[in-house]
Amino acid sequence: MKKIFVSGCYDIIHAGHVQFFSEARALGDHLTVCFASDLVLWNHKERRSSLPEEHKLALLRNLTMVDDAVIGENEAHGLDFQDHFRRIRPDVLAVTEDDQYAEMKKALCAEVGATYVKLPKTPPQFPPVSSSGIVQWIQAPDVSPLRVDFAGGWLDVPRYAREGAYIVNCAISPTVSLRGWDYEKRAGLGGSGAWALLNGKSGVSSELNLGVGWQDPAVIRESGLCVWKSGDRPSLYLKRDGTMLGRRMALFYTGSDHDTPGVVDQERNYDLIEKAGLVAAEAVERNDFDRLAEAVAMSYQVQLQEGMQPLPEANGARGRKYCGGGFGGYALYLFNGATERDQFVAANEAARPIEPFIHPTI
Structure with a gap:
């Protein structure tokens, strides 16, 4: 079984996330999604979580292309997911083209024998939005x-x-x-x-x-x-x-x-x-x-x-x-x-x- 791993804030799940998850899942047989904990989100982005953690877990685990979801709680900037990553030892870490922590993630992949894969941008199926943009719209x-x-x-x-x-x-x-x-x-x-x-x-x-x-x-x-x-x-x-x-x-x-x-x-x-x-x-x-x-x-x-x-x-x-x-x-x-x-x-x-x-x- 080829295991795929993705991570991000995923504060408000939107169609852009779903498209990324689908493309990542197509790389293998099992997809784990890790999202930032409330504390990590606050410390790294100075933003309160829009949904309780248990709600995010339920939403992600019920997406058809997601096999499991976990909460990233490590305080290392850009690597809040690393504890789960070492435990699961996936075959692939899939990231977006604008990944800001490439070198750190590549080093982590080398440590567990995973492949760092940058997914090319594909035409969005819906007009692009972001979690912060959704929050601004609500406010x-x-x-x-x-x-x-x-x-x-x-x-x-x-x-x-x-x-x-x-x-x-x-x-x-x-x-x-x-x-x-x-x-x-x-x-x-x-x-x-x-x-x-x-x-x-x-x-x-x-x-x-x-x-x-x-x-x-x-x-x-x-x-x-x-x-x-x-x-x-x-x-x-x-x-x-x-x-x-x-x-x-x-x-x-x-x-x-x-x-x-x-x-x-x-x-x-x-x-x-x-x-x-x-x-x-x-x-x-x-x-x-x-x-x-x-x-x-x-x-x-x-x-x-x-x-x-x-x-x-x-x-x-x-x-x-x-x-x-x-x-x-x-x-x-x-x-x-x-x-x-x-x-x-x-x-x-x-x-x-x-x-x-x-x-x-x-």
Whole structure:
């Protein structure tokens, strides 16, 4: 009888695991699957187990291609299965192409006379998923805020980052969900970041892959009124609840699409962007609304220099700017108070009130 052995975390059994088990079982006559114990999973991945160990044993042992399942409890990193491996003395250790512990496993195989076999990747029978991805999907929120940015935009794009500079933004309500999205799309409010969060993803990597910045998914996940350090990845410098912005913000839809990737390489006044970010960061630190309005006005001047069309005037508005940097979508207006804001909204079908959003648990 030719004995095959595989090991892994296998925290949540999914179709990708089943396909791998089937391919491994085809190498011989008996397949043993070893999965990481709760303690090993915590120590090695800092993750709680999604299912009790006895449930995993029952699931694995009842798969038609699995002949036995055992729990890997050895604390050696990457070799939690080695005690069972030495006891069973299998003929083959089957691994995936992305095995990170090849040399250690080959040495263990040599010790017991087993063959180390790396199974080639075959086309997945189902869309690929991972246990961590499933956990993220389960933990994904039902609703998400969007965001408005005040100053420092573009300095979250890694190639434009500046040491000592800041990006200032705020998560907003009304919120959105997979079933309800009461905003225009492609409108400069960080919708792709919200969509990622609602689908159990961080969104930061996907935004960077598009060649744009990380600020949208960062503040949407964090919530609140935030000051971020400019750099390659999100680094939160300061966070407020946004109380000073209550009943003072409105959005105005310009009627055209927002397209950040399309203008990311355009020339712009990065010195003034940095200055506006510094002013806005100071404003948040001091809870100074007037100073924040100054920073928004500075950001708007940068946008006009880029060639964006002037935005309509509004009585009582202390500052206005396009949301994001894409020449369209929504514009943000800051007002002296609720009366002026509500009058602006009542007089403009394209306007709507918004409020700062912070997660209730924070």
